[in-house]
């Protein structure tokens with residue numbers, strides 16, 4: 001009997017996908033694909049639609065018009081996709097219990113959990129923090145715990161919504177190191193950031209959003225060396241896009 005390869009959620013392809021709330025268009029006819037490989041970084045000013053695009057690609061909302069497919073299929077439940085929200089909320093329990101909760105939700109065998117929790121804490125640089133109350137951890141530590149919790153379900157693609165916003169340089173570096181480790185494991189990362197330096201350090205591909213539209217979508221090398229649009233040139237030059 002032929003063995004079929006397990007189906008993949010990648011690429012995640014948007015075709016003319018729009019999201020509207022009443023008369024307001026939040027995402028305007030977006031066409032792009034998130035494919036396996038280096039991270040795709042979404043940049044753009046406040047309110048440009050980054051979070052909404054992440055929620056759409058995660059499958060938390062559906063397009064009002066247009067289409068989104070996951071490995072060529074529509075409406076695939078997010079079993080192989082994980083997300084860390086802009087302001088992750090921790091349960092009022094230990095760091096380890098927060099990860100265990102995510103594992104239980106993902107249906108991971110109880111016997112496999114303790115070893116895997118240690119592995120995940122190590123991956124995010126929180127070895128020895130398992131019994132600490134999650135809400136007492138620093139902002140940077142909580143962000144890394146949120147990453148461990150998202151990785152608990154062994155995702156194929158990880159969405160990170162501004163994972164380093166409001167972190168200082170050392171905490172930012174720690175989170176970026178975790179992102180690099182995640183990428184090295186072959187997990188596709190799609191993340192948003194306000195930090196152009198971070199985009200330079202992590203991105204394989206860049207998507208520049210402005211007012212619900214994709215202004216430019218290209219490799220990071222191309223984006224930073226030869227931005228094609230006026231908006232991209234201004235953004236790279238550090239001007240304010242309003």
Ligand SMILES: Nc1ncnc2c1ncn2[C@@H]1O[C@H](COP(=O)(O)OP(=O)(O)OP(=O)(O)O)[C@@H](O)[C@H]1O
Nearest residue numbers: 021024026044045046047048049050051052053086
């Ligand atoms: N459910 C909703 N109802 C009405 N407006 C919404 C809704 N969700 C998002 N918006 C609006 O859509 C726009 C895009 O929001 P979104 O959160 O995607 O932007 P963003 O790029 O993530 O911004 P930020 O950088 O501030 O996080 C904003 O103007 C926001 O107020």
Ligand SMILES: [Mg+2]
Nearest residue numbers: 050051086161
């Ligand atoms: Mg946002």
